Amino acid sequence: MRRWVKAVVAGAVVLGVAGYVAEPYARDWMLVREACDGALDPDAMDRLVPDGRRLLEEKSSPGDDLGSYSCLLTMADESGERDRTAVFMEAYTRRDDRDRELRGEFSEYGHGSRDPLPGGLPGFVDENGRVVLLMRCPDLDRDDAGRPGRLLVRTTLGRELLTGVPGAGLRTAVGLADAASRRLGCGADPLPEPPADALPGDRDDDPDEEPEPVPGTVCDRAVKAAPAGGGWRPSGGGSDTAPAVHCALSRVGDDPADQVRVEVDAYYGDWGNRLLHERGKRKSMTATARCDGEAANFALTAHAPLGVPKPGEEEQRRLLTAFAKDQADRHGCSDPRFTFRGGR
Structure with a gap:
């Protein structure tokens, strides 16, 4: 650790053991080492905690037979008085808990921003900047309905920790997910190391401009x-390992204000059944499949300004069919x- 190690070593040399323990940097280092069963990467945390901030305390739940575990690391604000979240991780293996938390990631009608994670990580970044990971648990039995055991892990980083530190935030979330898997008896394989320059929720492109489509993405x-000549332009996306995928297709006419937009979504797991039901009530076009003993749900919703016609039912059906078939094939459904x- 660049900053903390230098300060800790200097404190140990100059002040002796007592001074070393009392040094603020040494206290930060010790809190990081103790928090979350020691799962936090000290170097990543050194990069994440802003200069001038001090860590305050760490707390964790027992992670008992109830199938849940959480840990929290707080830090002081610039005045040194009011505490803020540095890291908060919550993990669930019980199906009802997982389903509740996953449904809560989306609005009543199943919409919500999901930024894909790089490197094949099984999750997404939600609209609040939290890293959400859903892992298969080989050491947990299937339930009575034949659904496999899974672990849901959600990591919240303080707002200051999400900017300007490529790689460290996602590395922290991955390390916490692996630790939660061990703590709750999930038995999942360690997650792949995220790219060194990856930062959840960070975008280099202008948010007012549509990003260029990346070949081969969802x-x-x-x-x-x-359909040929459809003139659709994509934005958003997902990965083939994420529990939810969102894609928006837009088409602009002669008048830029006459933008027609189509949203297609996929939800993997029975937790998405209620979302699909709500989408159907909103006149969305929907489809279902079965994947590894659980439901896969797909939905398409078309939007257009007043007086501008939406895509016809045939075009909507073709778009949803292609999207759902591609997704189902890639997930073995x-x-x-x-x-x-659907409806007009």
């Missing part, structure tokens, strides 16, 4: 499946089955 594949035809 949204790019959806556009390629559109059954062929998608349409459940609601």
